[in-house]
Amino acid sequence: MLIILLISSLFYSSFDVGPPISAAGQQDNLPRVPTVKITSPESGQLVFASATNATNGTSNNNTLLIFGTATDNADSHCEVSVLLNDVRPYQPATPRGASGKDDYSSWQFLLTPDYAPIKLGANKITAKLECLKSPVNLTKWYSVSVIGGTQEQLRLQAQQFQKQKLEEERQEQLALRELQLKEKREQLMIERAKANAAKINQTEMFVRIESPEKDQDVPIGPITISGTSSDDSTTDCEVYVDWNDLKPLQKARANNTNLGDTPPENDYSNWTYTFTKEYHEIANGTNELTAKLDCLAYPSNYTKFFSVNVTGVPQEQILRLQQEEQLRQQLMIERAKANAAKINQTEMFVTIESHKPGQHVPMGSNLTISGTSSDDATTDCDVSVVLNSKTPYQRTLPMNDSGTSNYSNWTFIFTPSYGIPKEGENEMTSRISCLAYPSNYTKFFSVNVTGVPQDSLSIQQQQENLLQPQQQQQTLLQHRGSQLISFLRLSKVQIFL
Numbered sequence: 001m002l003i004i005l006l007i008s009s010l011f012y013s014s015f016d017v018g019p020p021i022s023a024a025g026q027q028d029n030l031p032r033v034p035t036v037k038i039t040s041p042e043s044g045q046l047v048f049a050s051a052t053n054a055t056n057g058t059s060n061n062n063t064l065l066i067f068g069t070a071t072d073n074a075d076s077h078c079e080v081s082v083l084l085n086d087v088r089p090y091q092p093a094t095p096r097g098a099s100g101k102d103d104y105s106s107w108q109f110l111l112t113p114d115y116a117p118i119k120l121g122a123n124k125i126t127a128k129l130e131c132l133k134s135p136v137n138l139t140k141w142y143s144v145s146v147i148g149g150t151q152e153q154l155r156l157q158a159q160q161f162q163k164q165k166l167e168e169e170r171q172e173q174l175a176l177r178e179l180q181l182k183e184k185r186e187q188l189m190i191e192r193a194k195a196n197a198a199k200i201n202q203t204e205m206f207v208r209i210e211s212p213e214k215d216q217d218v219p220i221g222p223i224t225i226s227g228t229s230s231d232d233s234t235t236d237c238e239v240y241v242d243w244n245d246l247k248p249l250q251k252a253r254a255n256n257t258n259l260g261d262t263p264p265e266n267d268y269s270n271w272t273y274t275f276t277k278e279y280h281e282i283a284n285g286t287n288e289l290t291a292k293l294d295c296l297a298y299p300s301n302y303t304k305f306f307s308v309n310v311t312g313v314p315q316e317q318i319l320r321l322q323q324e325e326q327l328r329q330q331l332m333i334e335r336a337k338a339n340a341a342k343i344n345q346t347e348m349f350v351t352i353e354s355h356k357p358g359q360h361v362p363m364g365s366n367l368t369i370s371g372t373s374s375d376d377a378t379t380d381c382d383v384s385v386v387l388n389s390k391t392p393y394q395r396t397l398p399m400n401d402s403g404t405s406n407y408s409n410w411t412f413i414f415t416p417s418y419g420i421p422k423e424g425e426n427e428m429t430s431r432i433s434c435l436a437y438p439s440n441y442t443k444f445f446s447v448n449v450t451g452v453p454q455d456s457l458s459i460q461q462q463q464e465n466l467l468q469p470q471q472q473q474q475t476l477l478q479h480r481g482s483q484l485i486s487f488l489r490l491s492k493v494q495i496f497l
Contacts, residue, residue, distance in 0.1 A: 033071065036080060036129035036142045040067040046157050049148030050117040064111040064118060066093075068142075070129045074099035078131035078138075082109040085124055087116035093127070104129070118148045190298050196236040197297035205304045206230045207239060207293035212310050217321060220312045223282050224274040226255070227306075229293045231268040237295035239268045243280045244288050250279050252291070268293070282312040333437050339380040340436035348443045349374045350383055350432035355449050363423045363451030367414040370399070371445070373432045375407040381434035383407040387419045388427055394418055396430075407432070421451035 041047055041064070050062040072078040074097070081090035094110075097103025111118070111125075123146050131138040149157070207229040212218050231237035233256075240249035256267040275281055287310050295302040350373040361367055375381035377400075384393035400406040414420050426449050434441040 034078065034129055034131055034138050034140050036068065036070040036127050036140050038066060038068045038125060038127050038142055038144050040065075041125075041144065041146050043144040044147065045144075046147045046149045046153060047118060047123075048154055049120045049150065050113045061113055062118070063113075066109045066111055066125060066127075068093070068107050068109075068127050070104045070107065070127075072104035072129070072131075073097065074101075074103045076131060077102075078104055078129055080104045080107045081128050081130070082111070083126040083128065084111060084116040085119070086126075090128055091115055118146075120148045120150070122146075123148050189296075192236065193296045193298035193301075196295065197302070199235050200230075200237075200295055200297070200302060202302055204230060205293060205295065205302060207291045207304050207306045209289060209291050209306055209308050212289075212308070214308045214310075216308075216310050217313045217318060218282055218287075218310045219315045219318045220284055221281050221315075222274060222276045224272055225289060226270070226272045227252075227291055228270055229268050229291075230304075231293065231295070233267045235295060236266075237268055237293055239271045240292045240294060241273045242290050242292075243275060245290070246280055249292060282310070284312045284314075286310075287312050335380065336435045336437035336440075339434065340441070342379050343381075343434050343436070343441060345441050347374060348432060348434065348441060350430045350443050350445045352428055352430050352445060352447045355428065355447055357447055357449075359449050360452045360457055361421050361426070361449045362454045362457060363421050365420060365454065366416075367421055368411065369414070369428060370409070370411040371396075371430055372409055373407050373430075374443075375432060375434070377406045379434060380405070381407060381432055383410045383430060383432050385412050385428065385430045387414050387421070387429075389429070390419050393431060421449065423451050423453075425449075426451050 047064055048062040050064075066082060068080065070078065070080055072080070072095075080093040080095070082093055083090050091109065093104070093107040095101055095104045095107050097105040097107075099105070124143055125146060126141055126143040129138075129140045129142075207227065209225055209227040211226045212223070225241070227239070229237065229239055231239070239252040239254075241252055242249050250273060252268065252271040252273040254265045254268045255270045255272045288307055289310060290305060290307040293304040350371065352369055352371040354368070354370040355361065369385070371383070373381070373383050375383070382405075383396045383398075385396055386393050394412060396407065396410040396412040398404055398407045399409040399411055427446055428449060429444060429446040431445075432443050
């Protein structure tokens with residue numbers, strides 16, 4: 001016994017085995033939240049059964065390779081084992097981690113019939129992660145259920161997978177093709193939009209509702225409206241309409257008999273739209289009708305809007321108003337015919353008497369003009385004027401004792417609210433328009449005067465220009481005084497009677 005103790009003492013003194021590994025040291029390297037997972041096969045996957053066939057008494061040696069992961073490394077003192085259908089004991093898995101033979105961060109297990117066969121139908125595969133810890137080991141489980149199938153079932157599944165893969169590849173190719181076509185269409189649309197934008201002058205863009213007119217009474221119910229726009233056969237625009245901002249906007253119908261290369265349905269220079277119950281009809285009271293011109297451009301379309309308010313009224317009221325309008329028009333026609341019979345067109349005239357051709361006038365200030373015409377108290381005419389063709393024509397003021405409708409003498413003042421002479425040549429035009437049927441009789445007279453700075457006018461011209469409005473004002477006052485006297489005389493007669 002003494003000899004054995006001596007030999008033992010000599011042995012330990014020659015080899016330093018170091019201090020024993022404590023449970024506490026092992027626990028320091030354990031994962032905080034240990035997990036284990038089977039990554040292949042997946043739950044519900046069909047696998048080749050290796051169990052004995054109860055029908056014909058045959059079996060096979062098919063194996064199944066299982067793969068998984070775990071929260072483990074070479075220093076954590078954990079192990080992974082696998083169980084099939086609760087056939088114990090657990091079978092040790094093979095570590096495949098990058099840190100070495102004890103690293104179960106990646107692992108695998110070859111399931112063979114020698115351990116337990118995969119049966120037909122449902123099979124439960126369980127992986128267990130067990131880590132050393134005092135006083136009780138840490139253990140985690142993870143299970144998947146796979147379906148054991150025959151060779152024919154696996155063959156059909158493989159065909160289905162192949163078919164599915166081919167279909168997925170086809171769908172990917174179709175999606176890629178559709179994406180390419182979409183990008184191409186977008187590029188073509190951008191080019192088309194840029195080309196169209198180059199044709200359009202935004203300041204001249206317009207859309208209008210021509211019928212019905214603003215504040216017009218229209219029958220309650222369906223109605224067809226019409227309008228115009230700046231679109232033509234060369235531009236890429238469309239017209240839309242809405243009722244009281246009810247969305248979505250409704251596309252109008254191009255109403256143009258275009259004979260060019262562009263189809264008439266793309267020329268919205270004239271357009272129509274019918275409001276029906278499918279969108280909205282005219283309602284009782286105020287209805288706002290809006291037209292929108294939408295022209296293709298990049299990066300955003302050019303748009304213009306136009307709105308009119310119309311009043312929806314019962315059909316009976318519309319018929320009554322139409323009858324009244326027809327009567328009014330008939331009376332106007334008879335009046336026009338009667339007036340035309342009084343007028344000799346060859347003797348019609350209108351003149352500007354206050355200024356001679358080339359006469360200097362002050363630029364940038366009011367200018368009073370006057371003239372005469374062939375109108376008298378028995379004819380139905382009026383006189384209007386324009387300066388430098390700035391329409392609309394402006395109605396002049398008659399200057400006669402026989403009534404306000406007698407334009408045999410007339411006057412007008414050009415003011416900044418309408419237009420005043422500019423520097424250089426200015427054209428003043430007078431027009432007499434006499435009621436007639438089917439169209440009025442008209443005559444024109446023009447005088448060109450020269451606008452110059454006020455300080456460039458001669459003293460005599462300044463006196464004439466100052467005196468002229470005073471004389472015309474005096475004549476106008478005399479005219480109005482005569483009218484007042486006539487009115488008083490008539491009033492006395494009426495009182496006497």
